[in-house]
Amino acid sequence: MSRLPFYLLVGLLLVAGIGLSVHRHVALEVPWTPGEQRQVWEVEALVNFNAQGGPVLVDMALPSNQQGFRLLTEHTASPGFGLSFLEEGGARRAQWSIREATGSQQLYYTTQLLVAPDSRPPEVTPPPLRRDIVWERPHDTAAAQVIERAWSRSADSFTFARELIRDFGDERQGENSRLLLTQFERGPLLVRLLNQAGVPAREVSGLLLEDGRRRQTLANWVQVFDGERWALFDPATGEQGRPDNLLLWESSGQAVLEVQGGTNSRVTFSMLTHNQPAAAAVRNQLAEDTLLNFSIHSLPLEEQALFQTILLIPIGALVVVILRVLVGIKTSGTFMPVLIALAFIQTTLITGLVGFLLIVAVGLVIRNYLSYLNLLLVARVTAVIITVIAIISLFSVLSYRFGLNAGLTITFFPMIILSWTIERMSILWEEEGPKQVLIQGGGSLLTAVIAYLAMNNPWVRHITFNFLGVQMILMALILLLGNYTGYRLLELRRFKPVTED
Structure with a gap:
């Protein structure tokens, strides 16, 4: 049977996972990285x-x-005023309104902006040329001569603007x-x-950001x-370019502030800069509902915390597949070590x-007594669960009585899985002896520890939570490992006598 469809599926998963990430x-x-x-x-x-x-x-x-900045959050403080955010032609404006107001008034608007040097600049539509420009004498002659003088020393629109300024x-x-x-x-x-x-051309207003500055005003630039x-030009010096x-x-050529029903209006700006974790800084953008921006961050925080743990399970499953298929470690139950590793994350490794x-040892002793009662399987397993x-x-x-608060986290262990583990080990003890119990129990514990180390790694937790494409990559790797039919590492010891000869 052709393996081409299988390899096409694996390749598709790898390409999709890597591309999405x-x-x-x-x-x-x-x-x-975190x-x-x-x-x-x-x-x-x-x-x-006023x-x-x-x-x-x-x-x-x-x-x-x-270009250079991305809007993260914004909020206002305007007691008694109605507020609307309007957007038209790419220009955003805030509009406050009130039916009656007297005396001095203060309105606050605060925004957080992420410094993003590699962000793409938005598309900007050139303003229409004004055809109704009329000069009074003698300003018409002066304007024509100024234009002619600068035009003769320029080669394009930008050099003309620079010479004119x-x-x-x-x-x-x-x-x-x-x-x-x-x-x-x-x-x-x-x-x-x-x-x-x-x-x-048009006149735009910009704010030069300097840490800790207060009561700053906007500067005018010519676009x-x-x-x-x-290109932007400083109308005072003619310098071309946009400062970082x-x-x-x-940036649309409109008035920055318009007040109807008030006098002596002005707007001033204060600014601060600080650093924060990148994951938190882009969280708002990750929560946007778009097809290519499919993200756990769009869920409520409680569900996000749940998925942060759930998305680690494929990492533990990959560890189990590698240890069982390539190394040949035997475990009690296929994916029981993954659930034990999840419990270790909650309890810490030593406590877990x-x-x-302790639980397995005491459980085996009690299960050994239950075997003499000749109970049916369902009743016996139920008795083990209660035990x-x-x-x-x-x-x-007991741990709480002795002041060992870490012992309280033992409740995170999966009780049903532990019960079945004790049941399997007890049957294995009866059928094949204590040696096999130690081999499978030790293999399960070793696998759980390795899975815990992989799942609890900060880098792994960050990657699995923020890049859902990694799940496709893990699926492709597990499919490839499932196609392996060679010798396991622990089986190679059978050939040791041959190498000695």
């Missing part, structure tokens, strides 16, 4: 204004995901530039001149487009080993 690491920035730290900025915007005693409507621009600097400022600056502010003036020359490309610590707060040996429960209860009470 790499996608989560690259696109969603989930770290491969303990990685990410820089997070916390920015607070404070809106102050209400005039009637209805008030406050409209403020909000930041969004952009420098003509308004202190070193190269001429009479035409000084005349225009007496009538217009620098930012809107540069946008008017660029639009008149056929270059799409210039050249086809599908765009620049957060674009308003001592508890396991195991009694043993666990007794050990828990």
Whole structure:
């Protein structure tokens, strides 16, 4: 029979598992290792204004995901005000409203932003060129001459913008530039001149992030487009490029803050930076419900904690398969060691080993007595289950009485599995003797310890919980191991006499 479909299935599982894991690491920035730290900025915007005693409507621009930063959380503090978040044309805004307000008012908006240098910049649509630009005399002549002078020294839209801005600097400022600056502010003036020359541009507002700064204001930047490309220019110096610590707060050319029903409005910003674990920093993004972003993080925290343990079971199962198929270790029950390893995670290794040996030893003694009663199988196993429960209860009470709180964790042992383990070992003792009991019992315990070490590894716990594609990889490996028909390592000792000869 052809094995091609089998190998195609294994290959498909490997490719899908690796692809899904790499996608989560690259696109969603989930770290491969636990303990990685990410820089997070916390920015607070404070809106102050004086209400005039009637209805008030406050409209403020909000930041969004952009190159270098990803929005994590946001919340507001605005007692008595209604709040709505609006989004139109890629621009996000917060709108506060109240029917009646008087006197000084304060509104707070706080956001957390993850520093993401490798994040993709969002698509930006160039603004339409303004065709209704009208200058009064003599500003029309001055504007035409300034444009002509900068145009002659440029090669494209970006170099034209740079030369135009420098003509308004202190070193190269001429009479035409000084005349225009007496009538217009620098930012809107540069946008008017660029639009008149056929270059799409708009004024945007950005916040320079510096740790510990308070009561900062937004800085104006000129965004210039050249086809599908765009660049930021400092209207004061003509420097091209976006600083790494620049957060674009308003990037659609609209007003940052609009207040209806109030006067003396202004917005100031305070900021702090701190590091936090990468897994926590990207948790909000992991919880988004998208097809390729399928994640346990979208579940409630209680279910997440449950799945964090459940997803470790395939790791323990892989250890059992390797030890049984390749090494040849015998165990009492196929996957009983995995459940014992899960109990070790709850009890710690030493406490779990001592508890396991005590329960099994006492259980075997009591089971040996039950064998003389000639009970039916179901009744006998039920009696063993009750016995195991009694043993666990007794050990828990005694450990508590002696101040050994670690002994209380013995209740995490799977009682049904322990009962069947005692039953199997007792039957094995009767049929094949104590030697086989020691071999299988020792093999089970050794397998459980190795599975515990693999499952309790912080790196393994992080990978299995954050990369669900690993489950497909484990499935592919187990299928390959299930196809193995060669000798086990422990069987090779049979050939030792041959090598000696």
